[in-house]
Amino acid sequence: MNRAWTATAQEMAATLRTALAGLGGVDLARAAEADPAVRAARLAPVLDSTGVLDLDAFGADGDEAGAAVLAVRACGAVVAPWPVTRVLAVPPAARAEVDAVFVVDGTPTHLDHADLVGRAVAVPVAGDRVHRVRALGGPKRAPLDPFRVAVALESLVAAPVPGALTRATVLDAFWTAGALGSVTRLAAGYAADRRQFGRPIASFGEIRWRIADMAVAADGLDELSAYTWDLARRGRATPADALALRVATQDAADVVLRNGHQVFGAIGLCEEHDLAVIDRHLTPVLLRPAGAQRTTELLLAEVNRHGFDALFPVAPRDVG
Amino acid sequence: MEFELGEQAEALRTRLRELLAEMLPENWAGPFSDDERVRAVADRVCQRLARERLLTIDWPAEYGGAGASVWEQTVLREEMWAHLEPRGAQYMGLSWVGPTIMRFGTEEQRREHLPPIAGGRVVWCQGFSEPEAGSDLGSLSLGATRDGDGWLLSGQKIWTSYAPIADWCFLAARTARAEGAKTHGVTIFLVPMDRPGVTVRPIDSMLGVLHLNELYFDGARVTGADVLGTVDHGWEVIKFVLGHERIGIPRYARDDRLLAELSGLDGAGGGAFGLELVRALVHARLARLLSYRAVARREAGTLTDREASTARMAAIQLDQEVASLALNALGPNGIAPSGGGELLGHAEDIYRYARSATIASGTIEIQRMLVARALTSEETT
Numbered sequence: 001m002n003r004a005w006t007a008t009a010q011e012m013a014a015t016l017r018t019a020l021a022g023l024g025g026v027d028l029a030r031a032a033e034a035d036p037a038v039r040a041a042r043l044a045p046v047l048d049s050t051g052v053l054d055l056d057a058f059g060a061d062g063d064e065a066g067a068a069v070l071a072v073r074a075c076g077a078v079v080a081p082w083p084v085t086r087v088l089a090v091p092p093a094a095r096a097e098v099d100a101v102f103v104v105d106g107t108p109t110h111l112d113h114a115d116l117v118g119r120a121v122a123v124p125v126a127g128d129r130v131h132r133v134r135a136l137g138g139p140k141r142a143p144l145d146p147f148r149v150a151v152a153l154e155s156l157v158a159a160p161v162p163g164a165l166t167r168a169t170v171l172d173a174f175w176t177a178g179a180l181g182s183v184t185r186l187a188a189g190y191a192a193d194r195r196q197f198g199r200p201i202a203s204f205g206e207i208r209w210r211i212a213d214m215a216v217a218a219d220g221l222d223e224l225s226a227y228t229w230d231l232a233r234r235g236r237a238t239p240a241d242a243l244a245l246r247v248a249t250q251d252a253a254d255v256v257l258r259n260g261h262q263v264f265g266a267i268g269l270c271e272e273h274d275l276a277v278i279d280r281h282l283t284p285v286l287l288r289p290a291g292a293q294r295t296t297e298l299l300l301a302e303v304n305r306h307g308f309d310a311l312f313p314v315a316p317r318d319v320g
Numbered sequence: 321m322e323f324e325l326g327e328q329a330e331a332l333r334t335r336l337r338e339l340l341a342e343m344l345p346e347n348w349a350g351p352f353s354d355d356e357r358v359r360a361v362a363d364r365v366c367q368r369l370a371r372e373r374l375l376t377i378d379w380p381a382e383y384g385g386a387g388a389s390v391w392e393q394t395v396l397r398e399e400m401w402a403h404l405e406p407r408g409a410q411y412m413g414l415s416w417v418g419p420t421i422m423r424f425g426t427e428e429q430r431r432e433h434l435p436p437i438a439g440g441r442v443v444w445c446q447g448f449s450e451p452e453a454g455s456d457l458g459s460l461s462l463g464a465t466r467d468g469d470g471w472l473l474s475g476q477k478i479w480t481s482y483a484p485i486a487d488w489c490f491l492a493a494r495t496a497r498a499e500g501a502k503t504h505g506v507t508i509f510l511v512p513m514d515r516p517g518v519t520v521r522p523i524d525s526m527l528g529v530l531h532l533n534e535l536y537f538d539g540a541r542v543t544g545a546d547v548l549g550t551v552d553h554g555w556e557v558i559k560f561v562l563g564h565e566r567i568g569i570p571r572y573a574r575d576d577r578l579l580a581e582l583s584g585l586d587g588a589g590g591g592a593f594g595l596e597l598v599r600a601l602v603h604a605r606l607a608r609l610l611s612y613r614a615v616a617r618r619e620a621g622t623l624t625d626r627e628a629s630t631a632r633m634a635a636i637q638l639d640q641e642v643a644s645l646a647l648n649a650l651g652p653n654g655i656a657p658s659g660g661g662e663l664l665g666h667a668e669d670i671y672r673y674a675r676s677a678t679i680a681s682g683t684i685e686i687q688r689m690l691v692a693r694a695l696t697s698e699e700t701t
């Protein structure tokens with residue numbers, strides 16, 4: 001057991017965090033929502049110059065792989081408006097032909113930021129029929145889907161994309177963990193500052209209760225993301241491991257966002273507040289390819305098929 | 321960043337499972353029963369583990385330990401809990417009384433107490449809680465009044481687990497009125513349970529025998545030789561003890577075992593039961609990882625309330641979730657114990673005991689308070 005990220009990985013992530021802060025942090029997401037051209041004009045150069053999109057998040061090089069997932073986490077912390085996880089989900093061997101991977105469940109009508117990635121493919125959450133994705137125009141904003149782009153799934157691609165579900169799930173989990181870390185920190189800081197009835201609201205039991213639940217959820221997701229990433233790098237992550245992480249990601253987001261809003265009261269609902277933006281912009285990450293119920297059903301199917309690793313492993317079931 | 325516990329730790333897990341399979345009787349339901357034969361099993365297990373130098377693997381070599389890695393130690397705790405704590409009440413001596421005596425004890429106290437603990441031959445109980453001092457432990461008031469070169473103890477402790485079978489009590493008493501901080505004036509005494517003036521009264525509880533008791537001190541005499549640490553500064557010792565206890569029992573280990581058994585039941589492959597079951601599997605993995613984080617932080621000397629208490633919160637809530645899942649899955653067939661080698665045969669016992677998971681060793685409200693305080697102070701400093 002070694003729970004430390006390498007110094008190199010941490011440094012690269014810190015450089016990216018500084019660069020993102022220089023672009024305004026969450027303000028960049030706000031600006032991009034108002035004018036989607038901001039994504040390519042302002043964020044793309046930073047992602048290019050730091051080399052984030054070329055990293056192998058699951059390779060043997062611990063510095064590089066660690067830097068990649070910490071970079072994803074840093075982007076998630078400010079809900080940076082770029083499909084970073086979709087790009088990094090492409091295995092390096094496939095990058096000559098594929099620019100981005102979207103994991104889908106059925107035939108999606110929209111995908112986020114699909115206009116930014118030329119040669120994108122759609123990989124089914126269960127199955128291996130890979131399609132090309134064609135973006136039909138630019139983003140048509142919806143409050144909970146700010147960069148939704150209408151898409152059509154076209155011709156079947158010959159080669160499958162190995163490990164797509166695991167890679168995409170792990171990267172989305174790091175992204176979400178970054179966002180939830182931001183919300184938890186904001187809420188804890190606000191609880192200490194905001195006074196009502198002559199005391200900081202952090203002194204009220206109900207507020208402490210919420211902050212503690214947020215910490216358990218956010219910290220748990222951090223741990224499970226790193227654990228599943230480690231399994232994936234060793235080639236030992238099963239689809240059940242990936243879907244377990246997915247269930248945990250959706251759960252953690254629900255706990256953190258619901259309690260986070262409650263701690264802030266009315267102010268957290270305002271668009272000028274980062275919480276509102278993080279909440280809205282995170283939603284597509286949580287709902288694609290599938291919502292919580294469906295994800296749990298998919299997990300159950302995988303546990304039945306392959307079992308589940310634990311101190312006392314769950315055996316596969318004979319499913320006729 | 322990697323999460324393997326290491327070959328040695330995994331080899332130890334295999335060895336412990338083999339050993340327990342050999343030593344535990346077919347219908348092993350844990351050591352907390354009235355039946356003397358059952359308790360004899362715990363004694364045999366402890367002494368066998370002691371002979372194989374497994375009982376105190378995490379102690380330093382100079383006190384009979386094997387200097388095991390923190391992960392081997394974790395594996396030992398996981399396997400013991402998963403198998404219904406076959407060490408019985410001895411586990412307290414091993415996990416915190418021994419280490420606390422190493423840290424604060426005189427040479428004489430170490431010589432007297434450490435070998436019997438390491439040999440699995442002694443049961444300790446913890447005399448901290450009082451009727452008026454529960455979560456607010458610092459307000460404890462059991463009196464120790466000066467009497468020549470010693471003190472006379474008078475007052476009551478409560479909830480004292482295993483007191484009826486304990487040989488020694490690790491007792492917190494008040495030797496002076498609090499000055500400034502209310503935790504000032506507390507002293508720790510190591511008191512033999514057969515000392516005149518010490519009486520135990522078992523409390524009938526839904527948890528079963530031995531778990532909850534009252535402990536009365538009626539003029540029991542203690543001397544300087546019984547004091548652990550410094551007079552009036554016992555709070556230092558208590559903090560050390562609570563520090564050892566704070567990562568808590570690896571409850572997720574038994575929950576993992578119960579979930580694996582549940583997954584073999586008819587109906588576990590689908591429906592609402594199947595969905596709840598896989599969600600619990602996710603929660604069990606999360607609880608284990610949060611616990612590993614706390615263990616790693618403690619090993620590195622950087623453990624804070626945030627890591628310790630988030631791990632506790634996840635584990636104790638998991639315990640209740642899995643206990644309810646098990647009893648509900650079994651339905652009316654699970655209400656009475658059915659015995660057998662499977663944990664599921666003891667689902668009702670596990671369910672009853674799980675009611676205390678969020679109360680014992682610091683309630684979940686106190687854990688939440690600690691986490692929230694840690695986070696808000698991180699954000700304001």
Ligand SMILES: Cc1cc2nc3c(=O)[nH]c(=O)nc-3n(C[C@H](O)[C@H](O)[C@H](O)COP(=O)(O)OP(=O)(O)OC[C@H]3O[C@@H](n4cnc5c(N)ncnc54)[C@H](O)[C@@H]3O)c2cc1C
Pocket residue numbers: 205445446447448449450453454455456478479480481482527531676679680681682683684685686689
């Ligand atoms: C199975 C079991 C075994 C035990 N074994 C031992 C033992 O061996 N030795 C020993 O000394 N003790 C033992 N205890 C006692 C245990 O440490 C106490 O039960 C625990 O500290 C809580 O104290 P209490 O039960 O008096 O509850 P109280 O402190 O009275 O709490 C009642 C309720 O009020 C809440 N509350 C209290 N203060 C606050 C606050 N500031 N903010 C918000 N909520 C609050 C609590 O969380 C709880 O929900 C045991 C308990 C159990 C259940």
